[in-house]
Amino acid sequence: MARAFTPKVITANDLLEGDVIYFTAEDTWTRHMSEAELITDEADAQLRLLEAEKQNIKIVGAYLADAKAGPNGPEPTHFREEFRRTGPSNYFHGKQEAQANV
Amino acid sequence: MYKYNEFDEAFLAERNAQFRAQVERRIDGSLTEEEFRPLRLMNGVYLQLHAYMLRVAIPYGTLNPDQMRALALLAEKWDRGYGHFTTRQNIQYNWPKLRDLPDMLDALGKVGLHAIQTSGNTIRNTTADHFAGAAAEEVTDPRPYAELIRQWSTDHPEFQFLGRKFKIAITGSNTDRAVIKAHDVGLQVIEQDGQIGFKVIVGGGLGRTPMIGKTLREFLPQADLLPYLESVLTVYNVLGRRDNKYKARIKITVSENGIDTYRAMTEEAFLTIRGQYDGTDQQLLEEFKAHFQAPEFRSASTEAFDTAYENDPVFRAWADTNLDQHRAEGHAIATISIKAHGATPGDASAEQIRVMADLAEQYGYGELRISHQQNVILPHVHKSDLPAIHAKLKEHGLATANLGLISDIIACPGMDYCNLATARSIPVAQEIATRFDELKLEHDIGHLQIKISGCINACGHHHVGHIGILGLDRAGVENYQITLGGDASENAAIGTRTGPGFAYDEIVPAVERIVETYLAIRENAEETFIETYRRVGMDPFKAALYPEAAKKVA
Ligand code: HEM
Numbered sequence A: 001m002a003r004a005f006t007p008k009v010i011t012a013n014d015l016l017e018g019d020v021i022y023f024t025a026e027d028t029w030t031r032h033m034s035e036a037e038l039i040t041d042e043a044d045a046q047l048r049l050l051e052a053e054k055q056n057i058k059i060v061g062a063y064l065a066d067a068k069a070g071p072n073g074p075e076p077t078h079f080r081e082e083f084r085r086t087g088p089s090n091y092f093h094g095k096q097e098a099q100a101n102v
Numbered sequence B: 001m002y003k004y005n006e007f008d009e010a011f012l013a014e015r016n017a018q019f020r021a022q023v024e025r026r027i028d029g030s031l032t033e034e035e036f037r038p039l040r041l042m043n044g045v046y047l048q049l050h051a052y053m054l055r056v057a058i059p060y061g062t063l064n065p066d067q068m069r070a071l072a073l074l075a076e077k078w079d080r081g082y083g084h085f086t087t088r089q090n091i092q093y094n095w096p097k098l099r100d101l102p103d104m105l106d107a108l109g110k111v112g113l114h115a116i117q118t119s120g121n122t123i124r125n126t127t128a129d130h131f132a133g134a135a136a137e138e139v140t141d142p143r144p145y146a147e148l149i150r151q152w153s154t155d156h157p158e159f160q161f162l163g164r165k166f167k168i169a170i171t172g173s174n175t176d177r178a179v180i181k182a183h184d185v186g187l188q189v190i191e192q193d194g195q196i197g198f199k200v201i202v203g204g205g206l207g208r209t210p211m212i213g214k215t216l217r218e219f220l221p222q223a224d225l226l227p228y229l230e231s232v233l234t235v236y237n238v239l240g241r242r243d244n245k246y247k248a249r250i251k252i253t254v255s256e257n258g259i260d261t262y263r264a265m266t267e268e269a270f271l272t273i274r275g276q277y278d279g280t281d282q283q284l285l286e287e288f289k290a291h292f293q294a295p296e297f298r299s300a301s302t303e304a305f306d307t308a309y310e311n312d313p314v315f316r317a318w319a320d321t322n323l324d325q326h327r328a329e330g331h332a333i334a335t336i337s338i339k340a341h342g343a344t345p346g347d348a349s350a351e352q353i354r355v356m357a358d359l360a361e362q363y364g365y366g367e368l369r370i371s372h373q374q375n376v377i378l379p380h381v382h383k384s385d386l387p388a389i390h391a392k393l394k395e396h397g398l399a400t401a402n403l404g405l406i407s408d409i410i411a412c413p414g415m416d417y418c419n420l421a422t423a424r425s426i427p428v429a430q431e432i433a434t435r436f437d438e439l440k441l442e443h444d445i446g447h448l449q450i451k452i453s454g455c456i457n458a459c460g461h462h463h464v465g466h467i468g469i470l471g472l473d474r475a476g477v478e479n480y481q482i483t484l485g486g487d488a489s490e491n492a493a494i495g496t497r498t499g500p501g502f503a504y505d506e507i508v509p510a511v512e513r514i515v516e517t518y519l520a521i522r523e524n525a526e527e528t529f530i531e532t533y534r535r536v537g538m539d540p541f542k543a544a545l546y547p548e549a550a551k552k553v554a
């Protein structure tokens, strides 16, 4: 049997700000992973990535990242994506700070 | 100190204007990221995990107070209020915005700083001994030669697209503080029969295949420096592999072809290339030497120093660890630790950067240095000024007395910032420093260098740490490999792996066990960690790290 497909989100960095962004089901970009589209079908993943890359004029380096469904939307499965959605551990900078200021 | 002339300033302004236009063209969509990426990298702009990163070169680690203040300005105006000093005598800013980068580069250009060739397959910023021009035992100041190399290599048409990045380091001392044996080319200025020349070392490097450089030429006369370097690079351009990025560094070329072949080919190329140099470079060199002339060192009583040293134990502890012997009477080299216990190694706030600039202006003959060990140096200070300097440093959290000690850790940005990282390095450094500060053991432990990288690229020099730590990703969790016995000095050596790696929450206890073992088996308090390791080898440390394995054997 083929290995089960690990669900994905599409993520990139914003061209102007440089910060981490995620692709939504509405073909827009969000700063919150929980609002990203969770792609559960392997065939769909590549098509969605092509769709995201159509917006390369305002994003950089879109790729598919492993994710899983959580109670509030997609969550990372690997610590790299955990850091990307949170910010560095030595200062309260990046996303964690932005979220605290909401 | 070397002053950029009008030509340099015009060149920088022009480069920055070009970059500004390139940024605009990326934003309006005329350039794709594929087209823009090499252009931004040529100007020191990376895209990291959370943001862009700007890497600014500090040629041969030398800065004047105005340049230092410009670094503070960048941190404050366009970043998050701090800068990160790196092992390559650079400063990195972790949070700039794309639109601000051209302004940042302009602000740097005004004080003669730039980010050119801090990236890409070019000849990178030539690094130098951070005590250059000040160390008591130095043959001669290596920086005029570093400047000659910088001018020759900047925008040199043949060397913009090398097989891979190319790093040169230079020292004028027997004590190697520039890790010349871990660079593509390492140069040591030496004197032979009254003649100044260089010992040329080639093929050192860290990264995934660490190697200690080999001697290519025992003595190269001063006048032959550029033609000989050009010959080394010409041979590299011909012989070097371009099929595989990981085999493209000169260390691989040298080890695959053998140092003797490399030497023979270099010498042959040199016969032709030498004739193409008409001596203009040597005239330039003489000009640079004038720019780098030592200040007029003042003479004064050192009584203020002696009194403070006698009466103030905090000052004495700092003086004992953070001062080095200066060549001029009554003077000292003062290293400012950017490694406060628990803080990020190499990070200085805008305010701290300004304080250091002011101190250099007021007491330090207007000179500052950045070391590859991520500290800042006042290379020339009269001893009588040290109590005042120390008092000021204390007020700003800059008086940590830990130079060369276990908390004076080199750490790369790791997974907290770096796109290539496989694990974090900064928090590991923070926790080790905090732990040994709590134990109050660090002065007892003495000289011990810990170096940490967040992936095999080895930006944190872990291979040459007495204790090296390499962060890896093992099946989706952070895992840390330890090496022992590395050495970044003139006795350069690559460390040996202890065995299986340690989880994130096991790494600090593991380091503690290594240190306890050392304290238990050293012959006396004078025997340093590396000396003990050389005497007893790996076994006692292994036994302490892997008690289970030891039991099985027994
Ligand atoms: C954060 C972005 C960085 C990136 C993308 C990066 C990338 C790399 C790569 C790919 C290598 C391996 C080169 C090879 O083996 O051919 C390397 C080596 C190295 N980098 Fe970095 N690095 C970064 C940050 C730093 C920092 C912050 C420092 C200084 C603390 C640094 C200093 C070095 C040094 C000393 C080496 C090893 C020496 C050698 O080139 O063999 N790098 N880097």
Ligand code: SF4
Pocket (backbone or CB within 6 Å): B412, B413, B414, B415, B418, B419, B420, B421, B422, B453, B454, B455, B456, B457, B458, B459, B460
């Ligand atoms: S060693 Fe790896 S993790 Fe550390 S800065 Fe270099 S590339 Fe990044």
